[in-house]
Amino acid sequence: MxxxxxxxxxxxxxxxxxxxxxxxxxxxxxxxxxxxxxxxxxxxxxxxxxxxxxxxxxxxxxxxxxxxxxxxxxxxxxxxxDNRLIQALDLLRAVMRERLAYKASLMEETKASTNA
Amino acid sequence: MxxxxxxxxxxxxxxxxxxxxxxxxxxxxxxxxxxxxxxxxxxxxxxxxxxxxxxxxxxxxxxxxxxxxxxxxxxxxxxxxDNRLIQALDLLRAVMRERLAYKASLMEETKASTNA
DNA sequence: TGTATTTATGCGTTTATGCGTATGAAAGCA
DNA sequence: TGCTTTCATACGCATAAACGCATAAATACA
The missing domain is CATH 1.10.10.10 (Winged helix-like DNA-binding domain superfamily/Winged helix DNA-binding domain)
Known part of the structure; x- marks a missing residue:
């Protein structure tokens, strides 16, 4: 503990x-x-x-x-x-990029269902 | 560019x-x-x-x-x-720990030279 | 429907942050 | 010593963040 x-x-x-x-x-x-x-x-x-x-x-x-x-x-x-700072930032950026892409895909779905 | x-x-x-x-x-x-x-x-x-x-x-x-x-x-x-968030935080924590240890060692030197 | 439980949010206050301007401090050089 | 260049910082303002309190919203269930 x-x-x-x-x-x-x-x-x-x-x-x-x-x-x-x-x-x-x-x-x-x-x-x-x-x-x-x-x-x-x-x-x-x-x-x-x-x-x-x-x-x-x-x-x-x-x-x-x-x-x-x-x-x-x-x-x-x-x-x-320390270059690990850049490593950490790269990791964060990768996560961020995927999250944004996911959000964008949700927006697309919403648009599609709204049109339907 | x-x-x-x-x-x-x-x-x-x-x-x-x-x-x-x-x-x-x-x-x-x-x-x-x-x-x-x-x-x-x-x-x-x-x-x-x-x-x-x-x-x-x-x-x-x-x-x-x-x-x-x-x-x-x-x-x-x-x-x-995403678990890479923890990976990134671990990297940052490692860098931080070393920086703090370095600062602490500088403090020790200062103390020593003050005593001399 | 009324009530209880769980989670989210509005409001007001206090504190922290960022920025532009002006100025101070340190070092080199004529 | 004065002058210049480079960098750091104080001040004042505008804005943003964090928090506690109270309360609203969502859901389940009697």
Missing amino acids: VNQTLVQEISQLEADFCFALSDPTRLLILYALADEPRNVTELTNDLSVIQPTISRHLKVLRERGLVYTVRQGTTVTYHLS | VNQTLVQEISQLEADFCFALSDPTRLLILYALADEPRNVTELTNDLSVIQPTISRHLKVLRERGLVYTVRQGTTVTYHLS
Whole structure:
């Protein structure tokens, strides 16, 4: 039997970790960094998002350890911490795609029966 | 080259999907359903969370297709839609665990150098 | 039909999040 | 030392999320 409070704390930590994935700009940042490390200016240009917004999202990712930084002079290069993050996102995307396809098929059935 | 708007829309969808994972109660619900399907009352008892809160979290999961329902009389049994959701969560948890261990080791170093 | 059980939702309040603007801080260089 | 570039952050606002309480909706059954 596992301590009830401990289970809740772990769930809280994991939810906080997943929170980092719940914003489209942050996901685009992660995919970009998975391609190759980039500094803030490069991310700003590549994603067409203004710099303070990029920095704020990077802070969310950094605080939770999804990315890490390397300073080179005035530039700060961000790296993806672990490729398993992309693996996990790919799994989620696959599930999502199938769910959406299923929903779409239901819509088709509804349309058909409405026409009948 | 992929349409820029399309990429943003897919990221929005995926972020919305991940949003479902960003709450500790919803994670506990998913793990409970991975163990075995349960109805609302059972989830309420098992997680010690009041029924309206459970129902609202279930709605978030249901709308995004992470769970599906089977009605039996007055009770509604919830099922996990896809076990890859648990696989993805396990991956994330593993990454998180290593990141936390790393942070902890940094804390140890800091403590040591402070003492020196 | 009336009643009990199970689940979903409306409402009001509190808290959290995201964003744009402006500004601060750090590092390199003339 | 000043100037420039790069990145981080504070502030204020608008919006969204979470929760507790009360209540509605759906179903079964006497």
